[in-house]
Amino acid sequence: MSENIIYCYSGSGHCLNMAKTIASYLGDTDIVMMRSFPVKTDATEAKRVGFVFPCYGGGLPGHVEEYIKAIRIAPDAYKFAVEQFAGYMGCGLHKIDEIVGLDYWNMISNHSTCIWLMPHSLCLPPTSPEKAQERVNRKAVEVGLAVREGKRSEKKPPKKAFFAAESKAFSGMHSKRAKKFQANSDCIGCGTCAKICPMHNIYLIDTKPVFGSDCIGCLSCVQYCPKQAINVGKITEKRERFPNPNVKAMDLTKQIIHID
Numbered sequence: 001m002s003e004n005i006i007y008c009y010s011g012s013g014h015c016l017n018m019a020k021t022i023a024s025y026l027g028d029t030d031i032v033m034m035r036s037f038p039v040k041t042d043a044t045e046a047k048r049v050g051f052v053f054p055c056y057g058g059g060l061p062g063h064v065e066e067y068i069k070a071i072r073i074a075p076d077a078y079k080f081a082v083e084q085f086a087g088y089m090g091c092g093l094h095k096i097d098e099i100v101g102l103d104y105w106n107m108i109s110n111h112s113t114c115i116w117l118m119p120h121s122l123c124l125p126p127t128s129p130e131k132a133q134e135r136v137n138r139k140a141v142e143v144g145l146a147v148r149e150g151k152r153s154e155k156k157p158p159k160k161a162f163f164a165a166e167s168k169a170f171s172g173m174h175s176k177r178a179k180k181f182q183a184n185s186d187c188i189g190c191g192t193c194a195k196i197c198p199m200h201n202i203y204l205i206d207t208k209p210v211f212g213s214d215c216i217g218c219l220s221c222v223q224y225c226p227k228q229a230i231n232v233g234k235i236t237e238k239r240e241r242f243p244n245p246n247v248k249a250m251d252l253t254k255q256i257i258h259i260d
């Protein structure tokens with residue numbers, strides 16, 4: 001059993017990259033990917049338990065809320081959370097605080113990965129993807145040091161009730177939107193999309209991906225397709241992809257990543 005556990009959700013690698021940096025400041029950390037549900041819910045032996053996740057539709061992605069509700073944490077463990085978002089933080093941190101009671105929380109704006117809705121350049125304050133990555137790295141170091149020192153946040157994360165409503169509506173829209181996913185003629189049938197889909201919702205038929213309706217909208221398939229052949233309707237055809245440069249598609253399929 002590792003001294004620290006970080007539960008991480010990541011669709012395009014940015015939160016995983018951040019979790020790894022934070023873990024490198026703590027040592028002896030298991031990063032448990034919340035893309036597979038549930039891999040490890042017994043965290044009772046960990047001294048520190050963290051959550052690193054993106055804002056999706058104003059709230060928590062996929063099954064993250066149910067996952068966190070299932071986790072058992074020792075009463076004296078130190079609990080922290082960090083959220084990435086593009087334009088607004090939503091209610092995810094508040095939700096996690098309600099479930100586990102956070103000692104420390106932080107957040108940072110990164111470029112948007114929700115490219116069917118916004119161009120990838122949405123980030124507050126606006127900057128280049130490279131500078132945004134530097135900013136996220138600095139935040140990861142800040143969090144790593146704060147958690148190592150056992151820092152406590154003075155305030156609770158804000159409730160943001162409006163975003164709780166947005167988040168409910170957003171998760172209900174996924175199956176409708178799932179019908180818009182398609183691969184164009186640039187597809188080489190490599191199967192990356194099928195391998196990384198956390199819902200096992202993509203099948204290859206005659207080497208071409210076919211998309212089911214059990215989609216949670218993470219866009220990993222769109223972001224990590226090596227030929228940028230997967231689109232959500234027409235709008236993503238013109239939009240740049242934004243996967244994290246340090247995280248490979250197959251890293252997202254790992255269930256637990258140990259960092260010493």
Ligand SMILES: Cc1cc2nc3c(=O)[nH]c(=O)nc-3n(C[C@H](O)[C@H](O)[C@H](O)COP(=O)(O)O)c2cc1C
Pocket residue numbers: 009010011012013014015016053054055056057058059084085086087088089090110111112113114115217218219244
């Ligand atoms: C499906 C989806 C929904 C998103 N919703 C929001 C949102 O409501 N507000 C926001 O500011 N950013 C939103 N984002 C942007 C992500 O929070 C941001 O790009 C984050 O850095 C992605 O981290 P990841 O690469 O670990 O998945 C969304 C991204 C995706 C893919």
